[in-house]
Amino acid sequence: MNIYQNFVDRGELTPYMWRLETDTNIIAGSGTGYGIFLVIGWMSVFGESLFNLRMLMVIAGLLSIWILYQVSTKWWESKEAGWATAIFCIVSTSAIYTLVGRMDAIAMLSYSLLLLLHIVAVRNGYHWLHFSVGAAAILSTEFHIIGIQYVGAFAFYYAYQLIKSTISEKKFV
Secondary structure: OHHHHHHHHHOOOOHHHHOOOOOOOOOOOOOOOOOHHHHHHHHHHHOOOHHHHHHHHHHHHHHHHHHHHHHHHHHOOOHHHHHHHHHHHHHOOHHHHOOOOOOHHHHHHHHHHHHHHHHHHHHHOOHHHHHHHHHHHHHHOOOOOOHHHHHHHHHHHHHHHHHHHHHHHOOOO
């Protein structure tokens, strides 16, 4: 909330990402990038309150559960896998993170969407979607710095697939 308040009061964002003056009254915020504008937009529309901020996180958490159900169902081609994932998400600590006003729930939503985009691209053979996976992976780092791990994981995956197809085709594919 203090990032939002600083933006409203001074027109500035977090000092870590935007190199602001040292007197900026921000408690934390080093993990987010331009994704913070989602929170700023939400609170501009629905009002500045901890309740409204938590409702955004709850909505993001519920969407994440539904998307991860879709990911698991497609990945293992099993509705039971989808239900197991959804139930695990509900009873695990991920539900707790949706009740705080941090970017964690929104980051989880972005990673869930990223995995769904990837599995759709792989399973359906939509080659053009693979570019979108890369762009979405980079975009996910704007919601939380942990998105860099997804960038690395996808880089490893695609490098492996390139080597595998090059060996099987006996030419650079």
